Amino acid sequence: MKGVAWIIVGIMLMIVLSIVAALFVFGKNIIVEKRLYQEKILSIGNRVEMTGSLIVQSTDLATLQALYDIGNSNIAIESKIRYNDDEKLPYWSDEYEDYVKQATLKLAEKYFENYNKSFTEYFMDPLKSNERYKYWYVEWEKDMKIKEFNENYISINFGKFNITYDDGMVRISKKYPLVSKIKTKFLKTIEKSKQAIERINNGDDFSSIESTLSDDYVVLSLRDKTDYVIVSSKEKSVRRFYLFSSKTQSYDSLGIIFVFDKKKCFCALSDCSNACWWGLSGPYQCSPSSCGENKVGVSLKDLSQIKKCGNFYILSNKDHSCDILT
């Protein structure tokens, strides 16, 4: 019995010596292999994170382009808004501001659907990459709503995006909130145009309105067209956008452009000139009895030389394909 304890001690010592000797002989390789394995995991985790970050940035691009296209009336959706057929621009009305918000939301959703489709094909189309198809899974949980629409930022919530990598040994999964945040004075361009309308109604001189309402952030311009005024209120800074008119990318500004009818009310009678007349102060004067429903301009679907693509209408180029809007 006395000798048993020392046998155990001897065995323990041999085990320890074996481990130390093995580490001495193979240590560097073990470290190298371990590091490579660590790097593989790190790299995949890194790739998931960066992919998530990039997808979130797509929401910014979608929001910016949607704001640009709706504000500039390159694209329109059906609403109560009436349009000037010559200019292919909307007439100002009380609903216009709300229309801009809702149309931007819908168009941003459509644009992000294109990004989502591209990302999904990139990761999950076996024809593009069989390796990615085996290990990656991406999914968009759609939940569209405007989060912020203030004088400094416009932010849209798109929902969430799931990214999963699973090769049997390593599994990384993460859900990214999709929220765009655009630093812009877009709301200020709307406010400035409202002030311009008020001053036009007061009979102020156009050049005076332009010079006093333009500032370091917003450029306001007015073009008199006898019966109506084209009001353009845009940011001073320029950004790069896709232009439907030329089918290329170029620099332009965010903002709004619309037509303001000079008449104070719209005539119920078909012959407007008999019921309304040009007043001494400038704008049209109408007898209250002649004022009827808003009949100025035409509805969106009655505009000529435009292209319908599902729920959207391309106003700036009737020859543009519907690929990205349907």
Next chain:
Amino acid sequence: MLGRRRKGFGALLTLQIFLIFFGISLFLFLKFFTYTIRVSTTQTVTKSRESLLVLSIINNKYSSGENFVTALANDTEKTNKEIANHIIQFDEIDLAKVYSEPGVDSSSIVTSVYYYYKFNDAENVIEYLSNYKCTYSKNPLKCKDYTYIIKLPIPQLYDGTNFIKEGLLMSFV
């Protein structure tokens, strides 16, 4: 009496050796299997530097104003300058050289090849174009700061054909 004392000493020695062995085993276990902790670290790293770079590339190439950068940095001017420097260096990477690096399997280049880069060094010199150099020609334990090059789908403004383009991005870990 003497026999009893010797037996007690042996048991104590056995216990001590067992504890030492257990301690060494625990140390080795922790030393070699800490990657799970490092993976979680990666997720926090992305909030700062690598995200910034991704955004800056979008910002520079596809021009969305200063929206992206200001969201992540208080000192925009400094950040822009820093990012501009990174992009210049990123653009200068000779990818053909990376792919022709001896011992580099081109099929695994997406996830395993990166270059070592001294970010805080005044010269900002790219020292290695391959992870393999750092791993094999130097003590791997000293390779602690890495810059990865990863192939990713980069969203861009619609150009008439695509919404995303595959690109190589570098990131810091």
